[in-house]
Amino acid sequence: MDARSPLALAPEVEDFRRQFEEVTNQVDALVSSLTDAEFSWRPSPDHWSVGECIDHLNAIARVYLPVLDDGIADAIRRSMYAAGPFRYNWIGRLHVFLTRPDSWIRARALRSFQPVPSRSRQEVMAAFRAYQVQYVDRLRQANGLDLARARAASPVWGWLPMPLGSAFAVLIAHERRHLAQAQRVLQAQVRSSQR
Secondary structure, rough: OOOOOOOOOOOOHHHHHOOOOOOOOHHHHHHOOHHHHHHHHOOOOOOOOHHHHHHHHHHHHHHHHHHHHHEEEHHOOOOOEOOOOOOOOOOHHHHHHOOOOOOOOOOOOOOOOOOOOOOOHHHHHHHHHHHHHHHHHHHHHHOOOOOOOOEEEOOOOOOOOHHHHHHHHHHHHHHHHHHHHHHHHHHHHHHHHHH
């Protein structure tokens, strides 16, 4: 039996928690000095603003949180517990690779994942912070589960489930990808203002 406190997170779960917190802090730092106009500025009509990059993450969270809930509930019901560290299958590793910021694969977001352009900065940021807290809550619920054997359905490819741990890794990689996109939007904004 594990001698850790029941409140302590397993090392892998703690690492995921730390990464969600890191991304939250980076997004807050990125947005904190922006005016509302800068938050909503688009480099072109077919590119997202900083706000839309973040609201896209909110749209993902609305779809992914129920998927995580189902995966966690199923693993608990089936008593899929293990201490880790975990090794993920090729499906999980592929999902993470495809969503990383440095992945060369680009795809248009599905309609259900599109940001809503008219949302205010306050609304977007409040939702983002709330979803980050919910992800950490799901990590706490998943603490002690076998993150490699437990499965989460892919919201995009429902027929191709991935390990629950990979689902958390995908979410973090995806958030980093769109944080990098938002940073590129700010760089384009600076270049545009210097012309």
